[in-house]
Amino acid sequence: MSTVLVIGAGGVSSVCVHKMAMNADIFSSIHLASRTKSKCDAIAASVKERTGVDVATYEIDAEEVPAMVNLIRKVQPSLVVNLALPYQDLPIMDACLEAGVSYLDTANYEPKDEAKFEYHWQWAYHDRFKEAGLMALLGSGFDPGVTSVFTMWLKKHKLKTIRQLDILDCNGGDHGQAFATNFNPEINIREVTAPARHWENGEFVETPAMGKKVEFDFEGVGPKNMYMMYHEELESLAKFNPEMERARFWMTFGDEYIKHLTVLQNVGMTRIDPIKYKGKEIIPLQFLAAVLPKPETLGETTKGNTNIGVIATGEALDGSGEKTFYINNICSHEAAYEETGNQAVSYTTGVPAMIGSAMMVTGKWSGDGVFNMEQMDPDPFMDMLNEHGLPWQVKELDGPVDF
Incomplete structure (x- = not known):
């Protein structure tokens, strides 16, 4: 039973939060934050109607590290699930390190001023997460993931x-x-x-x-x-x-x-x-x-x-x-x-985000540092794909x- 904080309120986030709510035995408390709180509220209302589960919502600018740290400390999650834009990966990782919580995303970092999709920015965080005894899992969507x-x-x-x-x-x-x-x-x-x-x-x-x-x-x-x-x-x-x-x-x-x-x-x-x-x-x-x-x-x-x-x-x-x-x-x-x-494009990314989160909070996947999906045992993840709609x-x- 774990508390999670999800950042972002697009289609992928909507799917992920719905699926988390459908697995209340794993995710006991779900919190959702984005720059536009009304989007979070709409997702929370849909989740409540479909599953009966309450989702707490917040307004946050994910690029403001001190504000992120304050929110994380308020919620006290065991995992932050980053479903915001790739530009925001590094500040969210910084906030997780400062607040002492593990991290998951679905897409690697990309600078705003250049269409450059590379992992080296996030791989450079490995030693800091390892020394903090925290885990960061990168790319838990469909592709990547x-x-x-x-x-x-x-x-x-x-x-x-x-x-x-x-x-x-x-x-x-x-x-x-x-x-x-x-x-x-x-x-x-x-x-x-x-x-x-x-x-x-x-x-x-x-x-x-x-x-x-x-x-x-x-x-x-x-x-x-x-x-x-x-x-x-x-x-x-x-x-x-x-x-x-x-x-x-x-x-x-x-x-x-x-x-x-x-x-x-x-x-x-x-x-x-x-x-x-x-x-x-x-x-x-x-x-x-x-x-x-x-x-x-x-x-x-x-x-x-x-x-x-x-x-x-x-x-x-x-x-x-x-x-x-x-x-x-x-x-x-x-x-x-x-x-x-x-729709299915959001679904095929949001479900794996939920499954990757489940792998981490249940301890089926664990480690100190920054990891890609290829480094984890595929079997429990593959089992959950069959069980949860993919x-x-x-x-x-x-x-x-x-x-």
């Missing part, structure tokens, strides 16, 4: 080594909007427009954004165009699986999304450097994010499935030569909305993927 756990489960149960790895993220949902992102618009567009990078022969190889496209037939969705891009779990997967020859990340985008994004990029609306407008400085991408539909409002209209998984090729554990396995989850937007009031399946393929 579940995709890393999938990979390590295959390495534990199916493959002695992994030679090639491909992460496939498909959102087959249709929300009926001309252009909208399924998670935070600012982060989504920064990711998509950044140069693609993949791991090959001991180093990262950079290629133009959206420069490589292939079609793949996703179960539960159908054929979709997917584009190679950079995603942060490639960095940690390469670090903890040094034998890998190649690792790539793929995400599906529809033609309409690509068309709108291309126009927005061409006219400068995806820029992250400030410009002057009527005597004031604004950042075009932040303005664009403000006028786009909020991801948490898309749940009711989004229909279809997501399909996210990994394909790994390597030496079989049983000595039978090289084998290829595909492990994935298919999640229904409609089912996610019925259960939590949020069942997975694994099958052997005829051979390595050729794309």
Whole structure:
């Protein structure tokens, strides 16, 4: 039985808090804080209606470390769950260290002025968390998060080594909007427009954004165009699986999304450097994010499935030569909305955030320092995926993927 403090009040947070409330035997007291308290109150009202559980709410600027420290000391949680923006990771980690509490997030730190997704800023906190006797768990979402756990489960149960790895993220949902992102618009567009990078022969190889496209037939969705891009779990997967020859990340985008994004990029609306407008400085991408539909409002209209998984090729554990396995989850937007009031993109991140939190507060995952998902035993996490709405399946393929 543990007290948790969740920071952030978007769709992922909504799912995570709902799922925590559904597991009151693990999370005895749930506290929710964000810059906009009304968003926290709306989530708390939904949780109360659906589960009968009370959630305490607060207003907080997560970048103000002293205020965060005061809130943590007031709530006295055993864990702070950071579901705010990646820019806020480091100040929240600073606050956790000062207040003496463990930490979890779903996305690695990114500076505001550069679309640079790297772990080194947070890995640098390892000694401080270790000396404090605290644990920080990084990237407990789906990708990163579940995709890393999938990979390590295959390495534990199916493959002695992994030679090639491909992460496939498909959102087959249709929300009926001309252009909208399924998670935070600012982060989504920064990711998509950044140069693609993949791991090959001991180093990262950079290629133009959206420069490589292939079609793949996703179960539960159908054929979709997917584009190679950079995603942060490639960095940690390469670090903890040094034998890998190649690792790539793929995400599906529809033609309409690509068309709108291309126009927005061409006219400068995806820029992250400030410009002057009527005597004031604004950042075009932040303005664009403000006028786009909020991801948490898309749940009711989004229909279809997501399909996210990994394909790994390597030496079989049983000595039978090289084998290829595909492990994935298919999640229904409609089912996610019925259960939590949020669409499946939020659901597939919010549920793993709850599970990672459960791993920490129950002691199934433990340690002093900063850890990635790859360093933990995948089995109890995989069991909870099956139990809490994200069942997975694994099958052997005829051979390595050729794309």
